[in-house]
Each structure stands twice: as C-alpha cells, then as structure tokens.
Ligand SMILES: Nc1ncnc2c1ncn2[C@@H]1O[C@H](COP(=O)(O)OP(=O)(O)O)[C@@H](O)[C@H]1O
C-alpha cells in the first residue's frame with residue numbers, strides 16, 4: 314500500500330541545504346500499522362510530510378495506494394483523499410473559529426461528497442463523541458476531544474491510509490490510552506493502513522507490527538514488534554530508546570493504561 318524507496322528530503326537553509334531524511338526505504342502492506350520511532354529531530358515528521366506532498370522529495374520514489382509520487386499531480390484530489398494525516402498538537406490543528414461541524418464539513422465539501430449532515434453525525438459517533446458536539450468550538454473541548462475531532466476529520470473522507478504524527482504525545486497519560494484504544498478499534502474496523510510516529514516504544518508496540526528506527530535522518534534499523542517486546546535489538550541506539558521509554562514492558566503499557574491485549 315505504501316512503498317518508499319531511497320527517499321531523500323532536502324531543505325534549503327541559509328548556508329546551503331540540509332537533508333532531513335536520507336535514503337529512506339520501507340514498505341507498508343495493506344491494513345498494516347507501521348511504526349516510526351526515533352529521537353526528536355530525526356526526520357519522522359518529515360517522512361510523513363513527504364508522503365502527503367507537504368515536504369519536497371529531492372530524490373527517491375514514493376508510492377501510496379494506486380498513486381506513484383510522479384502521478385500525484387494528476388491524481389490530485391483522489392490522492393489527497395486517500396491519504397489523511399493526524400498531527401501531534403490538537404490545539405494547533407483545528408481552526409479556532411470553526412465549529413466541529415464546520416471542521417468536518419470542509420473536507421466533505423472539498424471532495425464533493427454528499428449527505429454531509431449524516432456523515433458528520435456518523436463520524437462523531439465513530440470517534441466516541443455525540444452529535445451534541447457538532448456545534449462546539451475547539452476552545453470548548455478538552456485535548457482528547459479535540460484529537461477525536463481531528464481523527465474524525467481525517468476519516469470522514471474514507472481514506473485508505475492514515476498517517477499519525479505523535480497523535481498522543483500532547484495528551485495526558487490517561488487520555489493517551491483512550492485515543493490509542495480508539496485508533497486500534499478504528500484500524501480493526503476499517504482495515505486502514507497506518508503509519509504511526511512516536512518516540513515512545515510502548516505506544517508503538519501497542520499498535521504496530523513493524524517499526525523503523527530513525528536517527529539523524531536515516532533509518533538505522535527495522536524490527537518486528539516481537540523483537541521490541543523481547544527487547545532483542547542489535548543497535549545500541551535502539552536499545553537506548555528502549556531504555557528511555559521504559560522499553561516494552563507490561564509495566565510501561567499499564568502505566569499508559571492501554572488495553573493490555575498482548
Ligand atoms: N522546513 C524545514 N526547513 C529546514 N529544516 C527543516 C524543516 N522541517 C524540518 N527541518 C529539520 O529537519 C530535521 C527533522 O525534523 P522532523 O522531521 O520534524 O523531526 P522529528 O519529527 O523526528 O522530530 C530537524 O533537524 C528539523 O529542524
């Protein structure tokens with residue numbers, strides 16, 4: 314469903330250029346949840362942004378669903394609809410002067426989708442918010458409720474791919490668990506293909522089957538989730554990430570309060 318091959322993302326800087334991602338290669342199968350983990354500044358968000366066309370690919374190829382990156386301009390609206398993204402900061406990602414209803418209606422209008430009222434109510438119910446939330450503004454919502462709205466906005470156009478950039482990092486621990494459980498349910502119900510970026514390996518282990526470990530713009534290791542759970546990692550850097558986040562021990566998962574279906 315997603316194929317990224319030798320992707321390099323280059324930004325212009327005052328002194329020349331900077332490669333935020335270098336030679337990254339990975340694939341994600343249909344219905345799979347793929348994790349990307351790494352310390353801050355390692356290029357995780359840049360990979361997701363490149364996949365949605367928000368960051369410039371200097372070289373390499375990306376293919377999501379039926380659309381190769383070169384055809385993206387042509388695929389246009391269909392491509393943008395197929396691949397949706399949820400950002401870290403639920404305070405910054407919703408328009409402060411839009412009601413929930415307006416926020417959810419906008420992507421429907423852009424994509425020319427009908428039966429909007431019905432879809433808006435259904436989307437709210439799907440993320441665990443009642444129809445009464447429709448006419449609230451972001452400042453009338455908690456962080457977790459905002460992130461549910463952001464997830465509803467992404468899903469309302471029925472994408473095949475959902476990109477999640479640290480979707481729970483800005484939330485309180487107890488709220489994190491609710492959102493992670495919601496994402497797991499949505500993945501199962503919709504057979505979505507997902508990429509989840511996190512710096513927390515317990516979060517990755519809860520949702521993902523495989524994970525790429527990034528450092529300084531490069532993928533330094535790719536692991537099955539069993540290896541993370543068993544803490545069998547070759548790379549010293551990955552081991553340090555495991556230690557930093559409490560590894561993938563039951564304790565770490567329970568601390569977040571996720572459904573421990575392991
Ligand atoms: N638009 C940009 N221009 C220049 N540098 C950027 C830009 N966006 C990101 N970077 C740099 O690219 C690197 C990777 O950033 P990012 O992908 O956001 O890391 P992460 O999500 O892993 O924390 C950082 O050093 C960041 O400063």
Ligand SMILES: [Mg+2]
Pocket residue numbers: 357358359478
């Ligand atoms: Mg980031």
